Amino acid sequence: MExxxxxxxxxxxxQQHLYLRQVAAxxxxxxxxxxxxxxxxxxxxxxxxxxxxxxxxxxxxxxxTLYLADQLNELIKDEPLGKKAMNIxxxxxx
Amino acid sequence: MExxxxxxxxxxxxQQHLYLRQVAAxxxxxxxxxxxxxxxxxxxxxxxxxxxxxxxxxxxxxxxTLYLADQLNELIKDEPLGKKAMNIxxxxxx
DNA sequence: TTTGACTTGTCAAATTATGTCAAATATAAC
DNA sequence: GTTATATTTGACATAATTTGACAAGTCAAA
Numbered sequence: 001m002e003x004x005x006x007x008x009x010x011x012x013x014x015q016q017h018l019y020l021r022q023v024a025a026x027x028x029x030x031x032x033x034x035x036x037x038x039x040x041x042x043x044x045x046x047x048x049x050x051x052x053x054x055x056x057x058x059x060x061x062x063x064x065t066l067y068l069a070d071q072l073n074e075l076i077k078d079e080p081l082g083k084k085a086m087n088i089x090x091x092x093x094x
Numbered sequence: 095m096e097x098x099x100x101x102x103x104x105x106x107x108x109q110q111h112l113y114l115r116q117v118a119a120x121x122x123x124x125x126x127x128x129x130x131x132x133x134x135x136x137x138x139x140x141x142x143x144x145x146x147x148x149x150x151x152x153x154x155x156x157x158x159t160l161y162l163a164d165q166l167n168e169l170i171k172d173e174p175l176g177k178k179a180m181n182i183x184x185x186x187x188x
Numbered sequence: 189t190t191t192g193a194c195t196t197g198t199c200a201a202a203t204t205a206t207g208t209c210a211a212a213t214a215t216a217a218c
Numbered sequence: 219g220t221t222a223t224a225t226t227t228g229a230c231a232t233a234a235t236t237t238g239a240c241a242a243g244t245c246a247a248a
Binding site: 123137139 | 206
């Protein structure tokens with residue numbers, strides 16, 4: 001329950017036999033930072049999500065969705081009322 | 095679509111004929127800040143949510159839920175994929 | 189034991205959040 | 219009109235968090 005984005009990009013990277021170093025270079029970020037992103041201890045900047053999708057030949061929308069899910073989850077992970085709050089947004093009436 | 099929490103506390107405050115000044119004093123924050131919170135241009139610190147519920151004789155859980163809904167909404171308000179991301183969290187499989 | 193890939197801790201710089209003040213506006217009573 | 223009170227707004231200083239980089243660390247394979 002939580003590092004969906006990081007797990008996904010790690011698995012995509014490994015499937016394609018790419019090194020952190022290579023992907024990081026394309027993104028113009030530090031290898032250490034990308035490592036943390038894969039492990040979920042740091043966030044990738046949002047505007048780099050489409051770029052990493054390109055690098056990994058992945059679907060931009062799918063990655064962005066996972067990215068957003070992680071952000072949302074972070075906000076409510078310790079909140080018993082989190083899902084109720086989500087329902088208010090998804091189903092504004094009632 | 096957005097200032098649920100602020101609208102709610104404003105309406106509760108007015109129903110009870112309280113001034114911003116009075117509620118702000120109980121919360122130990124500036125009146126100007128509470129005004130902004132009611133208008134949705136600033137956030138109340140999360141740990142003050144139960145306190146404002148007490149002051150306004152409101153249900154703590156209801157207010158916290160609205161508070162969280164605003165936070166969630168802020169995160170995805172410009173994101174077409176926001177609701178899809180929420181569904182991933184609500185319904186983790188599939 | 190050396191090399192390469194990855195991980196982790198720490199730090200400064202950048203960014204964002206927070207709270208206050210002063211001035212502006214609004215409304216109502218005089 | 220003027221006064222008084224409530225609220226709003228913008229600018230600012232400070233506090234807290236995030237971000238990115240570096241150095242040092244682990245680990246596995248050669």
